[in-house]
Structures are given as structure tokens and as C-alpha cells.
Amino acid sequence: MCEVGKPPRRSKAATLTTLKRDLGKEKIGHLDRQKLIDYGKMRAEQGAGPVTLGIDIGVIKMIITHAAAVHGLDISPEPVDLARVALERLGLIGKGTERDRRPTTDELNRLFRCFDDNERLTLPMTRIVKFAVATAMRLDEICRVEWTDLDVDRRMLMICDRKDPRDKTGNDQRIPLFAATGFDAWALVTEQARHLGYTNGRIFPYNSKSVGTAFRRACVEVSAKDLHFHDLRHEGTSRLFEAGFAIEQVSLVTGHKDWKMLRRYTHIRPETLHRLAASRAPSPLATRAAE
Structure with a gap:
């Protein structure tokens, strides 16, 4: 090749x-x-x-x-x-089993406590995990983006060469850094700048394998069974849908070009439909005004 x-x-x-x-x-x-x-x-x-x-x-x-x-x-x-x-x-070739594993709020909180209480841990794992959910980015993307990829005025982040089934070279995408998932991506980047004390090179200048290892060890310690770092991308994607974003809007964050693939990554919790319904219901004041 x-x-x-x-x-x-x-x-x-x-x-x-x-x-x-x-x-x-x-x-x-x-x-x-x-x-x-x-x-x-x-x-x-x-x-x-x-x-x-x-x-x-x-x-x-x-x-x-x-x-x-x-x-x-x-x-x-x-x-x-x-x-x-x-x-x-013969059943030796086929589709993989689709994962629908999402971390619970309790699991995330236990992980954060585990990271924060570990004095030997030099990686800002709590910040990295929150950023992964906030942006639905892959681990290698998180550890690759640089400060020069950041548009401070528009609060946008350029992810270069995003994974693509056809060819990821040149597949660059700008994503918004916002708080729609419950974690504020922009605030996390600002916090990271203060933590590092500089804004040159990579935003998260850490080895992705080391981050993955730290995550797996913490999952074992807090009994978060069968939880992978990539599941945080699923979590972020699902939270965007639960926040009311349409599939074409979510794809602008996740980078999916095939909406069928994006649907595969979406596992919305039924109870969130109550919140969506409430947000779309007309207010009593608006109803009275219409009368």
C-alpha cells in the first residue's frame, strides 16, 4: 500500500x-x-x-x-x-455486538473521587474524563489537540484528521466547547490552562495509553464493571440527544457522517423524556396570553 x-x-x-x-x-x-x-x-x-x-x-x-x-x-x-x-x-464473520454501556452518575462520581484521592496520580484524570463526556471526543483526539487548534473568540476547537471509514487525512472538524452535556468543555479547557501554566503545544500533553491504563485501574478499584473509556464518547453523544439536539446537530459534535452509525451510538435513557416534554410544553403565561 x-x-x-x-x-x-x-x-x-x-x-x-x-x-x-x-x-x-x-x-x-x-x-x-x-x-x-x-x-x-x-x-x-x-x-x-x-x-x-x-x-x-x-x-x-x-x-x-x-x-x-x-x-x-x-x-x-x-x-x-x-x-x-x-x-x-459458519458464524465466524459478522457484525460486532453493539455496546450500550453508559456510566451511571454514581459510577462517574466514584471515579472522580478515586482520581482525586490518588496522590500518586499525576494525570488530571477527572478533568480528562469530564472533557471526554463534554465533547464526545475519542481518547487519541483528546491527547492530540493543541492550543493552536483553539478558537478563543468563538469557543471552538479544531480536531484534525478525525477518524473516518474512508480516509481521515484532512478530515478536520470544528466543534463547539459548551456545557450541553452537563460538563462545561470551555471551563475545563480554561482550568487545564491554569493547571499547566502555559498554552503552547498540546492541551492535554499526556500519553493516551497512560490515560487509558489509569482509567481501567480506577474502574477496577470502584467496581465500574465493563466500562471502557470509549463509552464516555457514547455517554456524551447520548447526553446531547437527551438535551434535545437533533441528529444533524449532534453529528457536528461527534463527527459522524453516517447518521445510521450515529444512531448506533445513541442510548437515551427513557426517564429523560419527561424533561424534554416539560421543556417543550407551553408555559401557563403563554397559554393565557393566547386565550
Whole structure:
């Protein structure tokens, strides 16, 4: 893939490394339907889930198609398509289980206390977690944005190269820093500036892996079972809907271009409908004036 001017991203590079390890000795023209099915079964035994295996098979097809189209090799991607059908019938390729895990208010408060009481913790984890919910940003985005990406006058933040199924390079997006989710993103950025004592470089100059590790450890300590940092993005997205924003408005914050994907990330709590209904009901004064 590097030869066409686009080096693979980290996730795709990891897939290529796996393929090289497991199929590197095979000649590309010898990858028939049965060998690909056997490969799929082996990967499943290794622990690869339906989505991961689907990605593997997709990359194999991409390589074969590239070899045929660009280099003129007399090979067809048809065996890959047949192998995919077989692996789908075997239940080894399919859609992943959609997560609907949202942290409760009590869990968040327990996490905040855990972070704040840990004197050895150098990361401002409470601020980072609140910012994740406030902006619905991914962890790597939070640890990547810089002070130069901040529009102070408009209270907007530019996120460069946001994740995109097609190509994230150049997929830049400006998002508002507001308090619609219950946490004030602008106030958190201001607080971070005071904490650092400077406003150059990255806003959150921390290793994303270290942040993820600190979050997981705290979840274990406070018994917040099966809670992932990425669930905070789900939480922020859901809170925006619960605040009454329409799907096209929420997408301006989350960066989703496919509204169906955005709907998958939305898990609105039924009890919030009472608040929405109350906010839309006409006031008694307005009703009397109309009479």
C-alpha cells in the first residue's frame, strides 16, 4: 500500500502484520477458497472476533485486487468472496455486538473521587474524563489537540484528521466547547490552562495509553464493571440527544457522517423524556396570553 503513496494506518498495519505472519509464505495465486476458509477458522481459534476476521478477509481482497489491477497478475478476488460467504455461514464473520454501556452518575462520581484521592496520580484524570463526556471526543483526539487548534473568540476547537471509514487525512472538524452535556468543555479547557501554566503545544500533553491504563485501574478499584473509556464518547453523544439536539446537530459534535452509525451510538435513557416534554410544553403565561 505504501507504493501508491498512502502508508497504512496503525490498525491496518497491524492487520498486515498478522497476515504476513500467518499467510506470508503462501503464493498469492495459491490462496484459494479452502485455504482462506482454513485461515479464518485458525484466526477464530486464536481469538479473532467476527469483525476482526471480516477486516482480515477484506484486506486480503484489497491486496489481490491491487495485484491484479496494478501489476497485471492473473488472479481473481472471487475465491475471497466465496470464502467470506462460507465464513459468514459458519458464524465466524459478522457484525460486532453493539455496546450500550453508559456510566451511571454514581459510577462517574466514584471515579472522580478515586482520581482525586490518588496522590500518586499525576494525570488530571477527572478533568480528562469530564472533557471526554463534554465533547464526545475519542481518547487519541483528546491527547492530540493543541492550543493552536483553539478558537478563543468563538469557543471552538479544531480536531484534525478525525477518524473516518474512508480516509481521515484532512478530515478536520470544528466543534463547539459548551456545557450541553452537563460538563462545561470551555471551563475545563480554561482550568487545564491554569493547571499547566502555559498554552503552547498540546492541551492535554499526556500519553493516551497512560490515560487509558489509569482509567481501567480506577474502574477496577470502584467496581465500574465493563466500562471502557470509549463509552464516555457514547455517554456524551447520548447526553446531547437527551438535551434535545437533533441528529444533524449532534453529528457536528461527534463527527459522524453516517447518521445510521450515529444512531448506533445513541442510548437515551427513557426517564429523560419527561424533561424534554416539560421543556417543550407551553408555559401557563403563554397559554393565557393566547386565550
